[in-house]
Ligand code: SF4
């Protein structure tokens with residue numbers, strides 16, 4: 001199994017190095033406009049939230065996979081996971097507010113030993129929609145995870161799962177050998193108990209992100225292709241396909257640099273900048289919490305260690321909704337990934 | 352002046368052809384955009400056709416652009432290569448079918 005950048009002692013495991021790359025090159029020379037300049041043109045600087053709707057919690061960077069494009073640099077060798085105490089702090093905040101969505105991510109969130117306890121607490125605290133970003137293979141990784149589909153069903157969890165392609169070759173090159181086959185098996189298990197099927201209310205969404213240095217095409221057309229192919233070959237059904245652009249962070253950034261695609265990829269993102277997508281970038285309605293309880297504008301800023309503006313508090317223990325809703329969002333050149341083409345967020349396209 | 356006829360960076364400058372003559376360029380790019388919109392054919396099908404034609408006309412800019420475009424549109428590598436074979440088959444066929452012309456002429460000239 002491949003190692004995380006952190007375990008390799010890779011240069012890019014130092015976040016300052018990533019920021020240096022992102023601010024250097026054509027942005028430094030002025031050949032490309034900065035994201036800040038672009039959003040100032042349409043009156044969105046400084047970038048402000050609309051209203052907090054998605055409370056996203058990263059339960060840790062531990063994962064059973066080591067996908068080549070992972071912006072989290074997750075893997076089996078990552079030991080950072082959220083403790084029960086921090087989970088409790090999140091539950092308390094959620095109980096006091098009325099967020100439409102609680103979004104659990106990782107790593108593989110299910111690997112956190114307190115995952116099930118946490119979901120139960122969230123349900124008891126009145127969380128409305130709970131999303132689990134499930135990588136599918138975790139369901140088959142160990143006997144103790146085989147009943148996850150049942151657990152998801154019991155708590156009416158919306159399952160959002162990555163499948164970069166409906167054929168094995170591209171999927172396995174991005175996510176690891178054999179991942180496609182196991183993902184298909186897991187999807188069939190989810191279908192079997194009603195996930196993705198009409199009338200069950202059990203939502204199963206798939207995430208498509210390009211297996212390489214190119215941008216995702218039209219989300220609706222891709223969804224049709226996925227539905228047709230997965231049905232014809234494996235009798236699998238699902239609800240929505242969310243097309244997500246890869247952001248130049250962590251292992252995807254490393255891939256871009258190694259494959260000599262970095263400069264062109266950034267040009268492509270800037271070229272595809274869509275001012276109409278700025279209105280709905282996810283940081284405007286999201287807060288992202290890391291395993292230690294620190295707060296960020298989004299999961300990408302979390303990986304770049306760009307904590308929320310210190311004036312509004314940076315830790316869940318200081319959570320204040322009014323302050324959060326009036327904060328200034330920290331931006332960088334990676335943000336171009338959210339505004340390219342039809343835009344991109346954890347919920348797919350935004351424009 | 353660069354020392355080669357083709358420079359990948361020139362692809363990005365395609366739009367600059369309007370600098371010398373804007374009116375025709377505008378008409379061309381409008382038309383181009385319209386052609387590739389979903390119609391009786393899907394955008395994906397059109398992109399695969401464009402990839403095949405790019406190989407037939409052997410335009411490196413087009414091959415670059417439509418390799419990216421077909422990937423973005425979710426085409427598989429096998430589909431992309433089959434499209435290139437369609438171009439190759441037509442090109443090969445186009446050469447070979449002229450063999451009939453050669454035969455006609457040869458027969459006419461021979462005793
Ligand atoms: S992309 Fe998801 S499944 Fe893959 S290594 Fe990262 S967290 Fe794990």
Ligand code: SF4
Nearest residue numbers: 281283298300335338
């Ligand atoms: S990367 Fe994060 S902060 Fe930047 S635009 Fe996207 S969601 Fe907002």
